Amino acid sequence: MNHDLLARLGLRLPIIQGPMTGSDTPQLAAAVSAAGGLGFLGCGMRSPAAMLEAAAAVRAATDKPFGMNLFVLETPLPDDAEVAAAMERLAPLYARFGLQPEPPARWCEDFAMQFEALIQARPAVASFTFGILSSAQVRRIKTDAGSYVIGTATTPAEALAWAEVGANAVVASGLEAGGHRGTFLGDWDGSQIGTIALVPACVDALRIPVIAAGAIMDGRGIAAALALGAQAVQMGTAFLACPESAITPAQRAAMAGAQATDTRLTRIFSGRPARGILNDAMRTLAPHEAEIPAYPIQNALMGPVRRAAAQTGDAGHIALWAGQGVGAVRALTAGVLLQTLEREWRDARNLL
Known part of the structure; x- marks a missing residue:
């Protein structure tokens, strides 16, 4: 096994916690890092101030390295007709929870400001x-923040693109993975x-380390990924429980009874294909x-519905993000x- 990535990051184990934006916490990231893996903060939907606060909370809990993840986004400028049509489709769901349909104050966090906050936070x-x-941008993160840069790829072409801009490593995210697909080149189906x-x-295809992701739930999966040439694995669904x-308690209950055949790729919650447990909203x-x-237009418009459903324990209308390995989740503390x-x-590994 090539330990370049582990040595560079000072990790004892080849295990990286998936960022899991919205489901992550500083407590989870700190616990994973303290136990020898690499904990992560999913900051795609955090404000710059919240990013810095979360990073400080991890550092208060452990002196081990951790990571921070961002969504690479441009703030959209949808036309009024597109927004009106989207809101009309969602009207029954808004009515179900007694919500007043209205456009959000903003569609997403400003990526440029998040980028500056990340540099200020200086994660490993x-x-x-x-x-x-x-x-x-990659050079600036390396120079100003001293951070190791990892890109997400769903195809070899995307992995090569990240290598060409100077990324230190790439997460190869298979279609089995839970949550959003990271595709940015080519069509969705072909990726x-x-x-x-x-x-x-x-x-x-690459000369930089590859990190395997997608339905890796136990030690057998880790050993298999490393046998394929990965230097580490990224596990999201395994840490959700x-x-x-x-x-939420509703998602914990849904995951406890789910199997691989219960997950689907869907655009309905956010406008980007993502894998989660089939529920009423998806149907x-x-x-x-x-x-x-x-x-992020659909994501922002569905936000009030997801929050209201979570508050009432309605698992039928929240995004139950989970990968095809959901049937193997274990409700254990991170450590x-x-x-x-x-x-x-x-x-x-001893059996290989």
């Missing part, structure tokens, strides 16, 4: 998804490559998938889960 690792940085096919293709995560809006505006994964990985 800065990762990005939904798009790609320029070479100049649905499974983890076991994507990882070795990226390893063969930890008590340190921010998911209701499925006929309108092709008409739904892109992220105990890392210990378990380490033992399983070492046992599995």
